[in-house]
Amino acid sequence: DADVTQTPRNRITKTGKRIMLECSQTKGHDRMYWYRQDPGLGLRLIYYSFDVKDINKGEISDGYSVSRQAQAKFSLSLESAIPNQTALYFCATSDPAGQGNYNEQFFGPGTRLTVL
């Protein structure tokens, strides 16, 4: 079984709709992240959470919100989807108790979101 899972894997929605993307992990990591990937732009950080009570904005948080329901679950919401939020979304996790001072991030398989 995959350590970091994302649901749904693909979603098509309409402008103005509310949509939630979910991420679950079985790695026992405290830290979780949401990124979006756009062609030619690489990955950009939307939100991150270092533990259940900690939520932080990333580089491009406008138009998004998150919820950390438990250590293992981190959801990303688009309150009113717009076409330029069409992208590939990735969840990632890391463990501050990991190797040395470096916290490797482990990525989920991604959710492809299309907003019409």
Next chain:
Amino acid sequence: AQSVTQLDSQVPVFEEAPVELRCNYSSSVSVYLFWYVQYPNQGLQLLLKYLSGSTLVKGINGFEAEFNKSQTSFHLRKPSVHISDTAEYFCALMNRDDKIIFGKGTRLHILP
């Protein structure tokens, strides 16, 4: 501000030929450097990392990268590519806040 620049958006190369994917970074403090690979329709996988020590780092699938502090570069190389290396490759740095900054990616096309 910190940044990562991947100098080529696409690199075509013949099968069994060598390849170099270029990456330059900008940072006023020391950082960790990485290369990630994204195979078609998959998530990101860590290829290799530079944390400290030897400037030549070896990763999976025969890839290696060399950290050059004076040139602020971290180029990725493979002496002989295979069709299975077709993927997008991302150079990235991690700052002291544990946040990763990614380059825009380089698509590697393997020609038969």
